[in-house]
Amino acid sequence: MNGIQDKVIAITGASSGIGEATAALLAQRGARLVLGARRADRLDAVATRIAQDGGGRAIFVATDVGDAGHAGRLIEQTLAAFGRLDVLINNAGIIKTADFLEISEADFDAVLGRIRERGLDHWADPARHRPGEINHNDGGRGVYFPDPDGHGLEVITRPYGGGAS
């Protein structure tokens, strides 16, 4: 018996990497698992492997954590299957490698889309004199917005002084 035995644990991002490895380890220790990620086929394979390895019960729920409805469904299905949720591991995420602060035009569109969708304040300048705008400094695009703690974040597609290409 250990502290993990029979705990109901939901893990997002369980279809690969750290989430998948964490799920396998917790299953070996007797946890009951709910696996969340977007790729249902991968989750199915992870759940099957856990069952084959004798790791107990694992269900999966295809989930895009960027969609509030999906996230709610993950919790609802956990409660429907196991009657409770003891631990939620918010592991889902992506890593983008780029020069510090600099991102592609497509990533900029995605970030700006999220800012607008969530109704966040944003500015074209760090001093916040140009609300609701983006800048086109150095031939790129830039925007400033607050993180959940209120710290200012900057996203730019061209380096300072890089000029238009």
Ligand SMILES: NC(=O)c1ccc[n+]([C@@H]2O[C@H](COP(=O)([O-])OP(=O)(O)OC[C@H]3O[C@@H](n4cnc5c(N)ncnc54)[C@H](OP(=O)(O)O)[C@@H]3O)[C@@H](O)[C@H]2O)c1
């Ligand atoms: N590896 C590192 O060195 C490192 C360092 C620091 C932080 N981290 C963080 O640790 C976490 C796991 O990293 P990893 O290296 O294991 O990455 P990974 O192998 O790329 O796995 C990422 C997982 O997140 C899922 N995911 C991505 N977007 C999702 C979304 N919108 N909704 C639901 N699931 C989503 C992916 O599954 P689907 O594609 O099937 O949705 C996948 O299962 C990430 O949050 C990452 O940022 C990793």
